Amino acid sequence: MSDEALVERVCSGDRLAFACLVERHGLRFRAIAVRTCGDQMMAEEMVQEAFVKLWTRPDKFDPGRFDARKAKFTTWFHRVVVNRCLDELRRKRPEALPEGFDAVDNRPGADTVMSRDRGLKQLFAALEHLPDRQRSALTLSYLDGYSNIDAAEIMELNIKAFESLLVRARAKMREELGKNKTDLLSAFA
Numbered sequence: 001m002s003d004e005a006l007v008e009r010v011c012s013g014d015r016l017a018f019a020c021l022v023e024r025h026g027l028r029f030r031a032i033a034v035r036t037c038g039d040q041m042m043a044e045e046m047v048q049e050a051f052v053k054l055w056t057r058p059d060k061f062d063p064g065r066f067d068a069r070k071a072k073f074t075t076w077f078h079r080v081v082v083n084r085c086l087d088e089l090r091r092k093r094p095e096a097l098p099e100g101f102d103a104v105d106n107r108p109g110a111d112t113v114m115s116r117d118r119g120l121k122q123l124f125a126a127l128e129h130l131p132d133r134q135r136s137a138l139t140l141s142y143l144d145g146y147s148n149i150d151a152a153e154i155m156e157l158n159i160k161a162f163e164s165l166l167v168r169a170r171a172k173m174r175e176e177l178g179k180n181k182t183d184l185l186s187a188f189a
Contacts, residue, residue: 003021003072003074004072006018006021007021007061011058011102012053019026021054029081030043030044033046033047035090036082037085042085046084050084061077083103127139129176133165134168134169135169137155159167
């Protein structure tokens with residue numbers, strides 16, 4: 001049976017005639033759609049929509065439409081598929097986001113950064129009130145990350161003298177920062 005005769009039967013609601021057309025031309029028009037739009041999934045969707053259009057409006061195919069010549073179903077359906085692909089390509093599509101775009105940002109928020117900055121200012125202001133040797137001991141141990149042995153060597157002290165200096169420096173810092181203890185703890189939490 002010719003394609004055109006099958007379309008006439010589809011106009012009468014013949015599901016078998018429709019299934020025959022899909023079976024006969026589905027792969028061919030999918031290949032055409034892939035070449036037109038360059039995307040396998042989009043192509044399959046466009047061909048499916050074209051076949052749905054054929055099922056819902058088979059009367060759109062008019063074999064006597066072009067002069068005295070009889071139009072072929074495949075010529076008409078080719079145009080339907082290609083037009084559907086071109087229409088879809090013309091639609092404005094959002095650009096794909098780069099990989100990892102929606103990754104969780106684990107950086108601290110502005111309020112945390114500002115609180116930490118205030119805390120650091122208070123800490124450095126308190127350091128400025130310490131005697132030079134105590135400030136050096138704290139800086140070497142806590143800010144520069146030296147071990148007590150290395151820090152004692154840098155300051156040319158024996159380890160017991162350095163640790164004693166460190167104890168006095170921490171006590172003085174507690175005294176300086178005591179009134180702001182709650183703020184400082186929350187700033188560095």
